[in-house]
Amino acid sequence: MEDPYRRIAGIYDRLFDNMNRGLRLAGIRMFRPSKGMDILDVGCGTGSHLQLYQRYGCNLYGIDLSPSMLEVARGRLKDSIQLDLGDATNMPYEDHKFDLIISMLSLHEMAHQTQSGVLTEMKRVLKDDGHILLIDFHPGPYQPLQGWIPKLIIFFSELAAGLEHFKNYRQFIANKGLSTLATQHDLEVEKQNTLAGGTFAIFLVTPKICTDSRATIVL
Numbered sequence: 001m002e003d004p005y006r007r008i009a010g011i012y013d014r015l016f017d018n019m020n021r022g023l024r025l026a027g028i029r030m031f032r033p034s035k036g037m038d039i040l041d042v043g044c045g046t047g048s049h050l051q052l053y054q055r056y057g058c059n060l061y062g063i064d065l066s067p068s069m070l071e072v073a074r075g076r077l078k079d080s081i082q083l084d085l086g087d088a089t090n091m092p093y094e095d096h097k098f099d100l101i102i103s104m105l106s107l108h109e110m111a112h113q114t115q116s117g118v119l120t121e122m123k124r125v126l127k128d129d130g131h132i133l134l135i136d137f138h139p140g141p142y143q144p145l146q147g148w149i150p151k152l153i154i155f156f157s158e159l160a161a162g163l164e165h166f167k168n169y170r171q172f173i174a175n176k177g178l179s180t181l182a183t184q185h186d187l188e189v190e191k192q193n194t195l196a197g198g199t200f201a202i203f204l205v206t207p208k209i210c211t212d213s214r215a216t217i218v219l
C-alpha cells in the first residue's frame with residue numbers, strides 16, 4: 001500500500017510542530033498523566049506527542065500506519081517506547097490494557113468506516129476506568145481572524161495532502177467532528193474545549209457504562 005506520508009515525513013515536524021505543541025500541552029492540562037500509567041498514542045506519527053509524555057514516567061506505546069512517519073519516531077525516541085507499525089482498526093494489544101489513549105489529528109483523515117473501527121478498538125484496549133483524549137479539527141463557529149486564519153491554512157494543507165485525505169477531512173467537518181463521533185460510539189464527554197478561535201477541539205471521553213436495569217440472570 002502507498003504511504004501517503006512518504007514525501008512529507010522528514011519535514012512534518014518543521015512544518016507543524018510549533019502549532020501542534022500548544023494543542024498537545026492543552027491536552028496534558030486537560031488530563032494530567034501520572035507515573036506508571038499505560039498510555040497509547042493512536043496515529044502517533046513522528047512521535048512528538050509521545051515525547052512530551054515521557055517526562056511523566058508512564059509506559060508509552062504508539063501505533064501508526066505509515067512506515068515513514070514511524071521511522072522518524074524511532075529516530076527520535078530510540079528504544080524507549082514500543083512503536084508498532086499497523087492499522088489501528090486491528091491493534092496488537094490485549095483487552096483493557098491502557099489507562100489513557102490519546103489520538104491527535106488522526107481521526108479526521110480516515111474514512112467514516114475506518115474511524116468506527118478505530119474507536120471500537122480503542123474501547124477494547126482501554127481499561128474499564130480508562131480515558132480517551134482526542135484532539136482534532138473543529139467544525140466551528142470560527143472567531144473572525146483568530147479562527148479564520150488557521151482554518152484557511154488547514155484547508156489548503158488538507159487539500160495538499162491528496163484527494164482521499166481531503167474528502168475524509170471535509171466529511172469529518174460536515175459530520176460535526178468529534179462530538180458526533182462521541183455520540184455515535186457511546187462515549188461520555190467528561191471535558192471539552194476549543195482552541196485557536198474554534199479551529200481545534202479537545203475531547204476527554206470515556207465509554208458509557210451500560211446500566212440496563214431490565215437485565216436479568218436466569219439460573
Ligand SMILES: C[S@@+](CC[C@H](N)C(=O)[O-])C[C@H]1O[C@@H](n2cnc3c(N)ncnc32)[C@H](O)[C@@H]1O
Pocket residue numbers: 005020042043044045046048049063064065066069086087088089103104105106109110114
Ligand atoms: C496528521 S498525522 C498526526 C500525527 C500525530 N498524531 C501528531 O499529532 O503529530 C496523522 C497520522 O495518523 C496516521 N494514521 C492514519 N490512519 C491510520 C490508521 N488507520 N491506523 C494507524 N494510524 C493511522 C497517519 O499515518 C499519520 O501518521
